[in-house]
Amino acid sequence: MTEQVTFKLQASSLYFGLSLIIHGFTFLSVWFYSFNFYASLIFSLALGIHFQYLNGHIFLKKTNSIRTLSLDGNTIVTIDNSGKERKYPYVYCAYQSRFLVIINIGERSLVIFKDSFASNSLSQLNRLLINART
Numbered sequence: 001m002t003e004q005v006t007f008k009l010q011a012s013s014l015y016f017g018l019s020l021i022i023h024g025f026t027f028l029s030v031w032f033y034s035f036n037f038y039a040s041l042i043f044s045l046a047l048g049i050h051f052q053y054l055n056g057h058i059f060l061k062k063t064n065s066i067r068t069l070s071l072d073g074n075t076i077v078t079i080d081n082s083g084k085e086r087k088y089p090y091v092y093c094a095y096q097s098r099f100l101v102i103i104n105i106g107e108r109s110l111v112i113f114k115d116s117f118a119s120n121s122l123s124q125l126n127r128l129l130i131n132a133r134t
Helices: 013-032 037-058 123-131
Strands: 004-008 066-074 075-080 085-088 092-096 100-105 106-112
Touching: 004 106, 013 106, 075 100, 085 092, 092 123, 100 123
Parallel strands: none
Antiparallel strands: 004 066, 066 075, 075 085, 092 100, 100 106
């Protein structure tokens, strides 16, 4: 691959919906299956704090959240919210499907849902990742 392609990322409503459903079921199970009121209250508070922490990552509000992803051959370039640009010498795709791509970059994993692209499409990223491996 000789051309460079840039993908702009945005918050994923699918990921937010999945996390909301999982946190909701966990909240219900804490209150339905717990025999101690104070333990349920503590677990609910911890679950609420975790959900607030997770929302910072889902809505890409953290300073290290990746906003732009560029592919150039086997090289990946990321730009986060603070404007810091990082280059990684290889692309390793851990998982690919029609709805989700997981890319290992350095020590981090970048999870990209289908609806988290502001520009381009997930199928274009899938094609480029397959071509980068061959």
